[in-house]
Amino acid sequence: MVKLGSLFPETEGFLIAIQDQVINTRNYKKYILKDPNMQNDSCRKCHRLPETIQHITSACPSLAQTDYTHRHNQVANYVHQKLANKYNLIPNQLLLPYYQYTPKPVLESDSHRMYFDRAILTDKTIHYNRPDITLIDKLNKIVYLIDIAIPNTHNLQKTITEKILKYTELKEEVTRIWKMNKVYIVPLVLSSTGVIPKCLPHSLKLLDHPENSYISMQKAAILNTCRILRKILQEDTSNFDSQRDAHLA
Template identity: 45%
Template sequence: MCVLDVADKNLTPLRLADNNYGPAEEVQTAQESKAKWRSKPLHGRYLNTIESEAMDTEGSTTYLRTGNLFIETEGFIAALQDQVVSTKIYRRNILKEQVDNAKCRMCGEKDEYLDHILSGCSVLAPKAYLDRHNRVAGIVHQNLRVEYMGLTETTPYYQYTPQPVYETENALLYWNRPIITDRTIPNNIPDIVLTLKNEKRTYIIDIAVPLPSNIMKTHAEKINKYLPLADEIKKMWKMESVTIVPIVVGATGEIPHKLHAGLKTLKLQNGLYIPIQKSVLLDTCSIVRRVLGDQE
């Protein structure tokens, strides 16, 4: 039985055990099985995404090697990445079921594609997506306090609630705090702002968890969004440098090379992408399960 079979309890509509997904009849090389996987239209999309040049292919599947998720969760993530989850659109278009109303059961506005549930639903945005986003931001924030502010006793990431401001002799750390500027700057509330006073450096850090296909676009948008604020901070606070550091992770755990670069810029340990990935995956699984209902 493969991982997908274990996860396939109606939520993923394929009867995987009856299908060709069981143990391969013959041993395939990784290359061969990838080629076979890619040739299936729904599956190819995920592989193509994580194998694009901008992505850390290895890192995007780290969660499979660390063994810190339940096997059912791993199976469910595979189903999400392959888009074999029983959304209304999937049931209508792939399973050819009679679905009279294919609008999202949460917002009733958009068609219920999996992508919509993963990151596009207006009803999920204010709480579910925000919580997922804030947990990633919290991991980064707490580790900045360890690195720059002498924090020694850390809190489990899912219980971590930062204060808006922390300050030590050399460092100032803002969480979700409007930056007061002389002239009006429309985007003046980054998730995190770190200032190292002695070095006269400021980092504007902003987190996003988009669809895997939007990772690079989101990264670029974050930079553009905060350029005016970066300029203003540099002048107002007389900084040597102000660096915008987007932290962008795909909603199904995809890791771009730029995430590693961002952690390095902040002098955080590179291994931090592992708890970040885990946190995103657990939240994404719980969002989809909650929306589609517990059909087990």
């Protein structure tokens, strides 16, 4: 199901950083190093769950609304700008690095309309009516409901399935109300450590996105995961410094 897609050179640095930082989690100190000062291994942020590397990278409830959302948004911004440029909603000369880019809620041309994080109004109440990106091909009457997620590696498949279920009702309503020929639910999901599920390149192809753009999404996810690890574990950053950030970006 999962391929450890194209390990770009920086990934090696990332893996080294993970190895360096793993030993600073409380779980590791308590159970592997058997540090007598480590009375319990509860996470220093949520104080509820064991502080493992996986917990910090994508499972801590105290980081969900802040750091994980920021990471999600950085990947979403990248995708949004690429699509907007592809469909002539943003000209080349206005393109920005994704980390400086803020998507507009609505972009429109003769052929396309694109919404960002905007609720879609329907006749009946639909709980999940706000995909990250809604792309409308007006000429061919096709809608793409695009939603992005960056879970732990072992939750990749589950997350993809959840996204499809979540937006099925909206898909049916949009097809009916907007009289569309076709409505696609497009989950764009990759893991917090950059693992790419097989379906991601297919999803990008459906959007006519360059297939290799998953590499940029992977970089954005990994870079942000590194930031989260460093911030939480306050590890000596000499092996993995801000210069590397600049290089990755």
